[in-house]
Amino acid sequence: xxxxxxxxxxxxxxxxxxxxxKWFSEKAEAHGKFELESIDLAxxxxxxxxxxxxxxxxxxxxxxxKRWSAIVDRAxxxxxxxxxxxxxxxxxxxxxxxxxxxxxxxxxxxxxxYGGVSGGLRSVQMSKLTVTALKMMPLPETVSIxxxxxxxxDGVFDPGDVHNRGVTAMLDELFRWAEALKxxxxx
Numbered sequence: 583x584x585x586x587x588x589x590x591x592x593x594x595x596x597x598x599x600x601x602x603x604k605w606f607s608e609k610a611e612a613h614g615k616f617e618l619e620s621i622d623l624a625x626x627x628x629x630x631x632x633x634x635x636x637x638x639x640x641x642x643x644x645x646x647x648k649r650w651s652a653i654v655d656r657a658x659x660x661x662x663x664x665x666x667x668x669x670x671x672x673x674x675x676x677x678x679x680x681x682x683x684x685x686x687x688x689x690x691x692x693x694x695x696y697g698g699v700s701g702g703l704r705s706v707q708m709s710k711l712t713v714t715a716l717k718m719m720p721l722p723e724t725v726s727i728x729x730x731x732x733x734x735x736d737g738v739f740d741p742g743d744v745h746n747r748g749v750t751a752m753l754d755e756l757f758r759w760a761e762a763l764k765x766x767x768x769x
Contacts, residue, residue, distance in 0.1 A: 584658035584760040586616035591664040591675040593624040598696065598730055601739040603663040606694050606725075609749040610661075615757045619657065623674045626650060631680055638683035647681055654685040658767070659692075659760040660718075661752075665730075666697040666705035671712075675705075679712050686716040688766040690759035692752045693724045701726035719759055723752040 592599040695702025
């Protein structure tokens, strides 16, 4: 079975990402095609990129990088649960991506984005430039949640049926790509 990592990208103390990630994890568990692993960049706590060598060489000096490499390496696919900050991706996501190179290769990535009126779409578009340079396959199927705060009541996130159907479509596609890219990851 393929492993899907659901990565909560915001590290702000007042973030809503964990609520959105919990909702998505429940939907992914019900989907049933992946082994799931939840990763929170606030807990990973990477400093600003500080490796002396190029990431593609995998000559990591720092223990935090070695731990991050092992985490990312064990997944077959990813979903980034990400907000939009000032028309772009959160620095925590960009930093986490550029720490590594080969660990990301030939793996699909989906996005659950959230924010105000744009629903985090500009964050996704900005991030796709980086993930394609890392040889990842970003899916066109995304789940975009505008006005995210309106969907949180008593700490529970529930955006409704349209978003629930979007999750299923994205997970189906992630599974197809994760399986299709396995031979490339093996070689």
